[in-house]
Amino acid sequence: MLCAYYSCGCNSASLFSGLKAETDKSFQRHLNQHCVIRLDMQQFLESRHDLDTFIGKIESRVTSELKALFPDYTDAWPDIRLKECLGQIFSQTKKGFVFIIDEWDCVFRVARQRKDIQKDYLDFLRGLFKGQDYVELAYMTGILPIKKYGEHSAINDFDEYSMISPKNLDEYFGFTETEVQMLCRKHGMDDSEMENWYNGYRPGTLSIYNPKSVSDALTWQEFQSYWTGTETYEALKTYIDMDFDGLREAVAMLLGGGCLKISTRKFQNDMTTFKSKDDVLTLLVHLGYLTYDKKDSCVLIPNREISQEFLNALDEPAWNGLTQALRCSGQLLQDTWELNEKAVADGISKIHSETASLLKYNNENSLTCTILMAYYSAKAYYLNPLLEFPSGKGFADVAYLPKKNIAKPALIIELKWDKPAKDAIRQIKEKQYASWIENYTGDILFIGISYDTKHKKHSCIIETHTKACGNDFSNTL
Secondary structure (H helix, E strand, O other): OHHHHHEOOOOOHHHHOOOHHHHOOOHHHHOOOEEEEEEEHHHHOOOHHHOOOHHHHHHHHHHHHHHHHOOOOOOOOOOOOHHHHHHHHHHHHOOOEEEEEEOOOHHHHHOOOOHHHHHHHHHHHHHHHOOOOOEEEEEEOOOOOOOEEOOEEOOOOOOOOOOOOOOOOHHHOOEOHHHHHHHHHHHOOOHHHHHHHHOOEOOOOOOEEOHHHHHHHHHHOOOOOOOOOOHHHHHHHHHHHOOHHHHHHHHHHHHOOOOEEOOOOOOOOOOOOOOOHHHHHHHHHHHOOOEEEOOOOEEEOOOHHHHHHHHHHOOOHHHHHHHHHHHHHHHHHHHHHOOOHHHHHHHHHHHHHHOOOOOOOOOHHHHHHHHHHHOHHHHHOEOOOEEEEEEOOEEEEEEEOEOOOOOOOEEEEEEEEOOOHHHHHHHHHHOOHHHHOOOEEEEEEEEEEEEEOOOOEEEEEEEEEEEEEEEOOOOOO
């Protein structure tokens, strides 16, 4: 699309006819007015055997085309470098170039362990673009932000837009809710189910849908995972299985619907330099397996499609405890609705036992993680769980608010460590945790769960509370 718009080698006005872009005051000024050089880096890196020669191939192929197009303005020397060839053309014609580079970071995925190749490639790009008069625009797309060495970027003359920092382009990262609702009406599909499967990415202020998955669901009229797996995640599984910096427990909490605060600042924008679990989680954001909520500096799994991919990726003996725990979740949720306190306590104890190898089960944070896994099936009926949200005179540990038009009770859960469950219920009432849900009518279940470390036993108390007000949390959240 960008090539069609900028390139003087075609007449593409009809492609943009009637579209919003056509109304911009700069549209006609740039339409088909520029010399465009488009490079798809994957074409030059079809295998690892190309690593030592691909830069030379790029230069050779592009310079040969330039010499054919500008025979009067290029040096006849056969080994002229690409930047020198472009410089000669510009100095004599004053014609600049627009560069469109796709899969710019392919090198870092193919040559994960070849630091020498990565550095040569970045030096090539720096020489091609930095301070060069012939560059009118350079536009590069890829998964990873520009590689950093230490705290500094190897190429610092680009504006970066990423899943961590989209700046003002977040609405273009995928389909918006308005666009998806329109498409669902047109194709006769359930927009709420589409939201459950493919919404939830938060690159900025909007919640964005995966555009490829939405398109596939509309085409095939079926909701399922259309995610395209990559070898990258197979490599990351190595770090998860090693419990790198507590990463296994973090993944378990995320699968339960929780969110984790992380720092993205030290991520080195490659596939191998991991110094903390935050670095691995940041890479998962760029790969699309997690989304980053900039307001709260936390990551979470965006939707059902990605949850399913995590479960597929972790379907192996080392994670049997987690998968068994998640299978128990549906019955535990049903027992909660039926106020079956003993069954809920037994269910949580069983899930605790199944996940003991994953969790350092010695603090309240691990108890929270167990609760999130226990209520995994709540995803079908409730919004993402809220952890320690401000309510009344304090902070409730976990809350589940039903989705719009779902006739299920809200859940407010208070956890206690070596204290009776009745203390948790009393705290919910005394600190008025339910007062935050002012726009809700219907039942609220107060759930007190305690863990006795001496006897390694859970207990549970559930009480019903009813409020008389509204029932839509979309604005509250």
